Amino acid sequence: MDVTDDASVPVKVLALAGSLRAKAYSSALLRAALDLAPKGLAITHYAPIGDLPFFNQDLEDAGVPPPVTAFKAALAGAGALLLVSPEYNSGPSAVLKNAIDWASRGKSPLKGMPVALMTSSPGVLGGARCQQQLRLSLSGIGAVAMPAPDVVVAQAASRFDAGLRLADEATRTLVGDHLARFERFARAIRAGAG
Ligand SMILES: Cc1cc2nc3c(=O)[nH]c(=O)nc-3n(C[C@H](O)[C@H](O)[C@H](O)COP(=O)(O)O)c2cc1C
Numbered sequence: 133m134d135v136t137d138d139a140s141v142p143v144k145v146l147a148l149a150g151s152l153r154a155k156a157y158s159s160a161l162l163r164a165a166l167d168l169a170p171k172g173l174a175i176t177h178y179a180p181i182g183d184l185p186f187f188n189q190d191l192e193d194a195g196v197p198p199p200v201t202a203f204k205a206a207l208a209g210a211g212a213l214l215l216v217s218p219e220y221n222s223g224p225s226a227v228l229k230n231a232i233d234w235a236s237r238g239k240s241p242l243k244g245m246p247v248a249l250m251t252s253s254p255g256v257l258g259g260a261r262c263q264q265q266l267r268l269s270l271s272g273i274g275a276v277a278m279p280a281p282d283v284v285v286a287q288a289a290s291r292f293d294a295g296l297r298l299a300d301e302a303t304r305t306l307v308g309d310h311l312a313r314f315e316r317f318a319r320a321i322r323a324g325a326g
Pocket residue numbers: 150151152153155156157158159217218219220221222223252253254255256257258259
């Protein structure tokens with residue numbers, strides 16, 4: 133995937149939300165990211181990661197399942213990745229980790245991929261431990277996670293309104309600034325790789 137440093141050509145970003153529930157804070161945070169992204173990022177939410185089967189090498193050996201092929205093609209067509217996850221037992225959700233595991237296999241589109249991370253939680257740590265685990269996995273795959281400062285949305289119930297719009301102005305600024313930095317980061321990583 134080419135990413136030009138011509139700012140008039142947006143960086144294509146595939147975005148994954150790590151929760152399948154309808155009223156998820158992580159999906160709401162991803163919607164806010166779509167809203168707050170700079171013009172230089174074209175972010176697409178790849179929703180069907182719940183359709184990916186649990187990783188099983190027997191399935192892979194028998195022929196990569198079509199939902200996996202579609203997912204990897206979408207990733208390969210993107211210049212960057214945005215992961216928005218809840219925190220389950222101090223790590224990423226199984227659905228998100230499963231997607232990462234499938235994407236890491238074979239000719240992985242994750243190699244050299246710039247990645248931005250955001251987490252949310254009703255708790256006070258905002259998913260910070262999940263981000264550490266994601267960073268470890270991503271570095272093992274050869275993806276390039278953007279360094280801190282991180283977007284961790286703690287006490288999520290107080291940041292989103294009843295319609296799950298990100299209402300907290302400080303958090304909206306944090307997300308917007310993060311994405312503006314991610315555009316520069318993604319272009320620099322891709323330019324270095326080229
Ligand atoms: C199995 C499970 C484990 C959880 N572990 C954590 C945790 O380690 N840290 C945390 O902040 N919240 C934890 N939670 C609470 C989730 O952050 C909360 O349910 C959150 O709303 C889920 O994300 P979502 O709103 O994006 O669906 C856990 C929830 C579940 C169901």
